Amino acid sequence: MKISNIKKEYDKFALNIKSLEITNSVQNTIVGATSCCPNNEQHNIYGIIGANGCGKTTLMKIMAGIIKPDRGTIDNEGLTSRDITMIFRKPYLLHDTVLKNLLYPLKIRNIKPDNNEIEMLLNMAGLENLTNKYALTLSGGEQQKLAMIRAFIFKPKLAFIDEGFSNMDIESVALFEQYIQKTKDTTWVLISHQISAIKRICTNIFFMSKGEIKAKGETIELLNNPQIKELKEYLQYM
Amino acid sequence: MLTLQMTLLSTAMSCVIGIPLGLLLDKARFPGKRIVVLINRTLMAAPPVVIGLVVYLILMRNGPLGFLGWLFTFEAMVLAQTILITPIICGIVYTASQRSASNIRAFAITMGASRLQTQFLLIKELSNEIYFAAIVGFGRAMSEVGAIMIVGGNIRYHTRVMTTTIALLRNRGEINQAIFLGAVLMIIALIIQVIGGFLKRREERTDENI
Numbered sequence: 278m279k280i281s282n283i284k285k286e287y288d289k290f291a292l293n294i295k296s297l298e299i300t301n302s303v304q305n306t307i308v309g310a311t312s313c314c315p316n317n318e319q320h321n322i323y324g325i326i327g328a329n330g331c332g333k334t335t336l337m338k339i340m341a342g343i344i345k346p347d348r349g350t351i352d353n354e355g356l357t358s359r360d361i362t363m364i365f366r367k368p369y370l371l372h373d374t375v376l377k378n379l380l381y382p383l384k385i386r387n388i389k390p391d392n393n394e395i396e397m398l399l400n401m402a403g404l405e406n407l408t409n410k411y412a413l414t415l416s417g418g419e420q421q422k423l424a425m426i427r428a429f430i431f432k433p434k435l436a437f438i439d440e441g442f443s444n445m446d447i448e449s450v451a452l453f454e455q456y457i458q459k460t461k462d463t464t465w466v467l468i469s470h471q472i473s474a475i476k477r478i479c480t481n482i483f484f485m486s487k488g489e490i491k492a493k494g495e496t497i498e499l500l501n502n503p504q505i506k507e508l509k510e511y512l513q514y515m
Numbered sequence: 516m517l518t519l520q521m522t523l524l525s526t527a528m529s530c531v532i533g534i535p536l537g538l539l540l541d542k543a544r545f546p547g548k549r550i551v552v553l554i555n556r557t558l559m560a561a562p563p564v565v566i567g568l569v570v571y572l573i574l575m576r577n578g579p580l581g582f583l584g585w586l587f588t589f590e591a592m593v594l595a596q597t598i599l600i601t602p603i604i605c606g607i608v609y610t611a612s613q614r615s616a617s618n619i620r621a622f623a624i625t626m627g628a629s630r631l632q633t634q635f636l637l638i639k640e641l642s643n644e645i646y647f648a649a650i651v652g653f654g655r656a657m658s659e660v661g662a663i664m665i666v667g668g669n670i671r672y673h674t675r676v677m678t679t680t681i682a683l684l685r686n687r688g689e690i691n692q693a694i695f696l697g698a699v700l701m702i703i704a705l706i707i708q709v710i711g712g713f714l715k716r717r718e719e720r721t722d723e724n725i
Contacts, residue, residue, distance in 0.1 A: 341625060343624050361627075362626070362627070364625075365625075369621070372640055372642075381626060382627065385628050385629075386627065428625070
């Protein structure tokens with residue numbers, strides 16, 4: 278995905294993104310070919326970091342096609358709306374059971390569910406015994422896990438996660454992070470305030486401040502050696 | 516029987532018009548939207564006799580739809596009821612949509628749902644609110660007196676329904692019969708609620724995280 282000259286008025290600032298490119302292959306990143314992925318997995322996982330209100334979620338929603346920018350272009354490079362998904366901080370769950378929620382994306386695509394995969398995903402989320410439970414009665418963490426596996430089940434090519442781990446326990450976070458790192462056919466873009474998580478799994482990050490991308494690059498290099506003032510200030514509490 | 520026919524038909528027609536209008540009103544962005552919402556809210560509270568009078572003027576022999584010959588008929592009563600309760604249903608659906616529809620639409624986008632699938636999803640997810648709007652509309656229609664008296668004429672065996680009969684009995688001093696009819700009306704309303712509850716099927720659950 279390539280976006281250029283995106284402008285969007287919102288809340289405190291105007292979002293102003295000159296250019297941004299999301300690719301799956303590490304070799305094709307705009308910041309160079311060196312891999313910083315754990316276990317030499319050759320696929321990109323992007324992180325977007327920045328203070329509250331800097332435009333991270335707005336940018337993500339624009340990239341996910343949920344809101345339209347006031348100006349600018351987005352080149353999905355052949356991806357359709359069915360290839361892209363977004364998991365919200367507070368996910369929307371259907372007024373239905375856990376299982377019906379999980380199967381919804383397959384239902385609208387007329388894809389027959391793979392029982393083995395369903396079982397694997399439910400076990401990963403710890404929801405295997407709650408399939409008939411009304412989804413809205415799950416705890417906050419369980420709802421986030423359900424939203425995650427619902428996005429995983431149809432294997433999107435591009436997935437945006439907006440603080441999707443914020444209510445999860447550490448074991449669940451570890452399991453989901455492993456899944457994300459292993460799933461090479463999906464390009465992941467995460468927003469998180471947990472810099473430790475960003476360091477663990479993201480290959481590249483974008484740092485945003487006041488509606489603009491102020492810094493972008495490989496995670497380790499950017500976080501260990503921040504060059505710009507706003508990023509140094511942001512990281513001082515790390 | 517006439518009461519039930521009139522009420523069910525006018526509620527059904529109002530739902531067919533009012534529900535999509537309510538959803539559309541939430542989604543649409545256009546100049547003057549606030550004025551349209553204000554008009555809808557005003558019509559929700561419109562005095563039924565005023566609606567009855569307007570429909571009377573439209574359907575009278577010299578009126579724009581006088582050629583239909585609907586004045587003092589069942590059709591006129593249904594028309595008046597529909598005009599009366601459509602804004603109510605539209606307004607309730609619009610208010611419910613304002614709270615939830617944008618989240619539902621955003622979710623539908625993230626799931627890759629088509630436009631049609633998104634519309635079905637909206638109706639399914641808002642079904643409790645839509646059901647509530649229909650019930651309010653039904654109750655309003657069933658309890659209506661003023662408008663249907665004006666356009667229906669309260670003609671025995673033709674346009675006399677239970678509410679207008681109760682009014683007539685009260686005027687005649689036949690209070691016991693009026694009370695009996697009132698009780699029958701309440702029982703009908705209760706039976707419709709029970710049937711509606713069965714058909715609705717969705718379990719009411721509260722969000723434990725609130």
